[in-house]
Amino acid sequence: MNSVTKPTITAFKTSPDRGQGLARDMRVRWALEEVGQPYDVRLVTFAEMKQPAHRALHPFGQIPTYEEGDLVLFESGGIVLHIAQTRAGLLPDDPDARARAVTWMFASLSTVEQSIVELQFVMFTERDKSWYEERLAMVHDRIRARLGELSDRLGDADWLDGAFSAADLMMASVLLRLRGHGLLDEYPNLAAYVARAEARPAYQRAFAEQLAVFKAASLAAS
Amino acid sequence: MNSVTKPTITAFKTSPDRGQGLARDMRVRWALEEVGQPYDVRLVTFAEMKQPAHRALHPFGQIPTYEEGDLVLFESGGIVLHIAQTRAGLLPDDPDARARAVTWMFASLSTVEQSIVELQFVMFTERDKSWYEERLAMVHDRIRARLGELSDRLGDADWLDGAFSAADLMMASVLLRLRGHGLLDEYPNLAAYVARAEARPAYQRAFAEQLAVFKAASLAAS
Numbered sequence: 001m002n003s004v005t006k007p008t009i010t011a012f013k014t015s016p017d018r019g020q021g022l023a024r025d026m027r028v029r030w031a032l033e034e035v036g037q038p039y040d041v042r043l044v045t046f047a048e049m050k051q052p053a054h055r056a057l058h059p060f061g062q063i064p065t066y067e068e069g070d071l072v073l074f075e076s077g078g079i080v081l082h083i084a085q086t087r088a089g090l091l092p093d094d095p096d097a098r099a100r101a102v103t104w105m106f107a108s109l110s111t112v113e114q115s116i117v118e119l120q121f122v123m124f125t126e127r128d129k130s131w132y133e134e135r136l137a138m139v140h141d142r143i144r145a146r147l148g149e150l151s152d153r154l155g156d157a158d159w160l161d162g163a164f165s166a167a168d169l170m171m172a173s174v175l176l177r178l179r180g181h182g183l184l185d186e187y188p189n190l191a192a193y194v195a196r197a198e199a200r201p202a203y204q205r206a207f208a209e210q211l212a213v214f215k216a217a218s219l220a221a222s
Numbered sequence: 223m224n225s226v227t228k229p230t231i232t233a234f235k236t237s238p239d240r241g242q243g244l245a246r247d248m249r250v251r252w253a254l255e256e257v258g259q260p261y262d263v264r265l266v267t268f269a270e271m272k273q274p275a276h277r278a279l280h281p282f283g284q285i286p287t288y289e290e291g292d293l294v295l296f297e298s299g300g301i302v303l304h305i306a307q308t309r310a311g312l313l314p315d316d317p318d319a320r321a322r323a324v325t326w327m328f329a330s331l332s333t334v335e336q337s338i339v340e341l342q343f344v345m346f347t348e349r350d351k352s353w354y355e356e357r358l359a360m361v362h363d364r365i366r367a368r369l370g371e372l373s374d375r376l377g378d379a380d381w382l383d384g385a386f387s388a389a390d391l392m393m394a395s396v397l398l399r400l401r402g403h404g405l406l407d408e409y410p411n412l413a414a415y416v417a418r419a420e421a422r423p424a425y426q427r428a429f430a431e432q433l434a435v436f437k438a439a440s441l442a443a444s
Contacts, residue, residue, distance in 0.1 A: 059375035071318040078325025096293040103300025109332040131353040153281035
């Protein structure tokens with residue numbers, strides 16, 4: 001460990017996913033739970049995220065951020081890798097295996113998530129366009145191409161490369177965003193992979209924490 | 223250094239960008255030049271990239287890959303970070319500054335590159351659709367939003383966070399993909415940032431190497 005400071009993360013005051021655990025603070029909460037690191041949460045509204053005070057922490061005005069003493073990080077990939085590199089439990093000890101796990105983290109967040117983020121843009125900004133159905137089908141096919149390749153690589157293994165690592169935490173988090181779109185179920189080994197990830201006690205604790213935030217916000221608003 | 227093995231990377235036998243240096247092997251070449259690590263290149267055709275032998279190295283059938291003794295990596299982010307962590311010259315020594323550089327690498331490849339990759343999909347797969355112009359404008363605006371935020375953060379600094387690092391190598395590589403779209407020039411400090419990156423001797427050497435591959439392929443085909 002390079003620090004014993006209790007970190008503070010930011011999360012949505014009212015998550016747009018209504019507590020489904022798809023916001024990116026979930027990835028950081030899950031990582032902190034896996035390594036047994038207690039943390040504080042500061043909730044921010046959409047308006048606050050775009051203000052200079054938050055942008056000083058996160059140049060792109062998003063969540064999550066991560067503060068630990070003088071260190072400020074943004075971007076879930078960078079935060080999770082920092083947690084994994086400074087606490088035991090999320091990366092293998094062997095240097096080659098560590099490098100492979102990091103490569104899978106990048107693969108999750110760029111190669112695999114690219115079209116999944118695009119799917120959200122289609123849903124949110126193109127739903128009333130004349131081309132909506134055709135574009136949706138095109139993006140679905142791009143996602144299927146990646147899922148097919150990932151499914152082939154995973155085969156009947158439990159995790160991407162040996163024991164569960166930050167690579168699986170990130171890949172499962174990305175794949176979870178497909179829930180409700182029906183695509184994941186076309187690849188039974190990937191659906192089972194995500195279910196295995198969700199069954200982890202650390203995931204369950206993190207999920208409960210973010211759900212409690214959403215429920216509290218709903219109560220306060222009602 | 224955790225290895226003195228000379229690495230081998232893969233690159234396109236005939237780059238679709240006609241030697242403009244926008245293919246992802248360029249990022250790895252540049253990193254290797256920055257740290258002074260000699261390397262070998264194995265060229266692959268599009269057909270070969272989709273064959274089992276290449277997919278064993280790269281599950282998504284792309285370039286670049288990186289082989290160093292028994293270690294096999296894919297995904298430019300994972301490869302560049304491995305090079306930066308095992309050779310001096312691309313990451314600061316201070317642990318907090320290193321973590322921030324890594325966060326910027328993730329930001330480059332997911333938050334900033336997402337819409338830039340999407341722009342390429344629009345250009346390549348939607349050019350003859352009725353909605354092409356409207357979609358192009360939408361994606362341009364998404365890119366502008368990110369560029370504006372990045373421009374605000376960079377201000378009049380030379381690099382993202384102190385001295386040049388793997389973060390700048392990756393961010394500049396991502397921004398370079400906008401060349402020819404006119405968007406970068408709307409943000410003079412970002413255009414100057416990319417020009418500073420391109421002026422680095424290591425970039426120039428890497429660029430010349432990939433251009434030589436393209437020219438040799440063109441000669442062989444003529």
